[in-house]
Amino acid sequence: MPPLLRGRSSRAPGRLRRRIAPWFAEEQRSGRMRAIDPELAARVFPGALSMAFVSLWAVGAELMQLAIEAEGLVRRFGQVTALDGLSLEVEHGVTFGLIGPNGAGKTTFIRMVVGLDRPQAGQVRVLGRTMPDPVVLAEIGYMPQADALYPDLTALENLAFFGAIFGLTGATLRERMDEVLALVGLSAVAGRLVEHFSGGMRRRLSLAAALLHRPALLVLDEPTVGVDPELRQAFWEHFATLARQGTTVLVSTHHMDEARRCGRLALMRAGRVLACGTPAQLLRRAGTDDMEEAFLRFAAGSAAGEEVSGEGSPGREVRGPGRNGR
């Protein structure tokens, strides 16, 4: 950090961060961002102009941090190794998908991201802080695999409860509840007890609860299980909109069509990342246009112990010069 910024907080307000995160991600991707030197700018531009520049740089420096940075995560349950040295990087403002067979370690990883479990080795940083960290929790919306709802409360009462946890009250709480209920199509049944809800309706309400406080990071563990195709479509359109607005969405899924809708994907197996990249990159590297086939090819390469150094080879934990194999 340049001397001008030392001792200063570079923490950008949430809304600003979300607005400019996609732009910064693109600038960083293109390499243009790295060419900016705030020290030089401070010398070249006079007074206020240089301060404005340096402030912008400070916001940028924060945004250039990754939303999630996992390094060498290990988690064992007795004889079972759920995470086997997993490393993964997730940029701000993307829909990042985790796919892999049952037992691949997706939920174990997700639980570490949201601070519900600790690694036995390695570390995970979320929004710049090592987890678990209570400060970051206010910035995370989490939809677990099993719905954590109160069946003897109405949908509205459930949301009011979760809103209170995040400090939402009064008109703001009411406005947010209306907004998320409309989004998941439950406005008409807001006053009904959750025990009378179908499985799909419960998933919708869980998503509404995760969105209520407008989190910077939305973590969704198989959000569309039991959700009908029409609503599944609506969910994914909404995830894409959130990502465009700067929210980072980490989502696990078994649906290959959903995997293809992600901005970036990590293919997981046996607690490791087999490959990571955009869906198009992964398909190209695997030499197929079928995501399921691509997964099988990467898995076969990994099982054969292929040490891969070039593009196009399956089995590689794709980590290129940038992040996650770009």
Ligand SMILES: Nc1ncnc2c1ncn2[C@@H]1O[C@H](COP(=O)(O)OP(=O)(O)OP(=O)(O)O)[C@@H](O)[C@H]1O
């Ligand atoms: N609390 C636990 N106690 C014992 N074993 C566990 C526990 N949690 C996870 N495991 C084991 O760790 C491995 C990884 O499980 P995890 O739930 O992370 O996989 P997953 O990829 O999310 O699977 P799925 O797609 O079925 O949800 C599995 O073998 C699982 O049985």
